Amino acid sequence: MKENLKVNILWLLLLLAGYGLISVLVSVGVLNLFYVQILQQIGINIILAVGLNLIDGFSGQFSLGHAGFMAIGAYAAAIIGSKSPTYGAFFGAMLLGALLSGAVALLVGIPTLRLKGDYLAVATLGVSEIIRIFIINGGSLTNGAAGILGIPNFTTWQMVYFFVVITTIATLNFLRSPIGRS
Numbered sequence: 001m002k003e004n005l006k007v008n009i010l011w012l013l014l015l016l017a018g019y020g021l022i023s024v025l026v027s028v029g030v031l032n033l034f035y036v037q038i039l040q041q042i043g044i045n046i047i048l049a050v051g052l053n054l055i056d057g058f059s060g061q062f063s064l065g066h067a068g069f070m071a072i073g074a075y076a077a078a079i080i081g082s083k084s085p086t087y088g089a090f091f092g093a094m095l096l097g098a099l100l101s102g103a104v105a106l107l108v109g110i111p112t113l114r115l116k117g118d119y120l121a122v123a124t125l126g127v128s129e130i131i132r133i134f135i136i137n138g139g140s141l142t143n144g145a146a147g148i149l150g151i152p153n154f155t156t157w158q159m160v161y162f163f164v165v166i167t168t169i170a171t172l173n174f175l176r177s178p179i180g181r182s
Contacts, residue, residue: 065124
């Protein structure tokens with residue numbers, strides 16, 4: 001227990017040092033708006049990679065539907081965010097997008113529960129293609145191939161940093177739990 005506390009304090013100090021370093025670089029002007037946007041994209045991709053690593057890396061299931069489920073969450077958040085441009089609606093849209101994506105993943109997961117290897121990959125690839133076709137043919141809801149326009153920019157690098165930390169900690173805690181170890 002004492003050893004685990006030391007490791008957690010070390011990680012906390014490392015995270016605070018990273019946050020402080022980025023804050024100083026932004027406030028001094030070393031990181032301009034372009035680099036901050038790049039950092040935000042890197043953070044979002046870290047969140048996606050942690051989720052994909054949980055599925056492919058730790059559970060050993062070869063799933064190709066990760067991008068489709070990401071698109072469901074992103075489009076749900078973008079549709080709600082463009083209709084109601086407030087922070088409350090933004091966080092509600094993120095939560096609703098995650099729940100909607102999880103519900104679709106559950107609907108896909110139940111029939112494909114016993115599939116493994118190539119069969120799971122083909123099934124999840126098929127679901128991802130269905131999602132892509134639905135988005136392209138979504139009419140005025142998704143605006144087709146042009147995408148959704150007028151999405152307010154609520155995301156900051158601090159918010160992305162926070163969600164990267166939360167996602168990584170939640171994944172590590174899950175992996176260390178009895179369910180995650182099995």
